[in-house]
Amino acid sequence: MPSCTVCGAPPLARTCVFCHTEQRSFTAPTVVGLLDYLARHLPQAEVQRGGFLGRGSVRRLELQAGGESFTGRFRRGELELTPRLPATAWTERLLVALSREAAGDADVRRAVSRSGWALRQ
Numbered sequence: 137m138p139s140c141t142v143c144g145a146p147p148l149a150r151t152c153v154f155c156h157t158e159q160r161s162f163t164a165p166t167v168v169g170l171l172d173y174l175a176r177h178l179p180q181a182e183v184q185r186g187g188f189l190g191r192g193s194v195r196r197l198e199l200q201a202g203g204e205s206f207t208g209r210f211r212r213g214e215l216e217l218t219p220r221l222p223a224t225a226w227t228e229r230l231l232v233a234l235s236r237e238a239a240g241d242a243d244v245r246r247a248v249s250r251s252g253w254a255l256r257q
């Protein structure tokens with residue numbers, strides 16, 4: 137499953153939700169790796185991992201951004217998101233909240249710009 141050629145995000149849609157780059161090799165959306173990807177780029181997120189000694193992939197991720205609470209967790213292979221939205225809409229809302237947060241927080245601003253994501257106005 138090819139990830140975004142610009143920011144490395146898992147392909148949620150034909151146009152990357154994170155950086156808005158068109159994905160030429162897009163075939164089908166996938167949320168596999170989404171929580172790991174977010175955990176890698178957002179050090180402020182609280183993360184629980186599965187696997188031996190908790191070194192496996194991210195099972196649960198929780199993050200406060202822009203006054204909102206975001207949670208994602210894999211349960212029996214399904215990704216459950218709070219707020220309850222489809223993955224693309226949830227990610228879009230998270231990026232709007234992070235953009236809001238980045239306006240007043242240099243650490244968040246650095247994390248977002250280093251990741252190659254497009255800030256929302």
Ligand SMILES: [Zn+2]
Pocket residue numbers: 140141142143144145152153154155156157
């Ligand atoms: Zn991207």
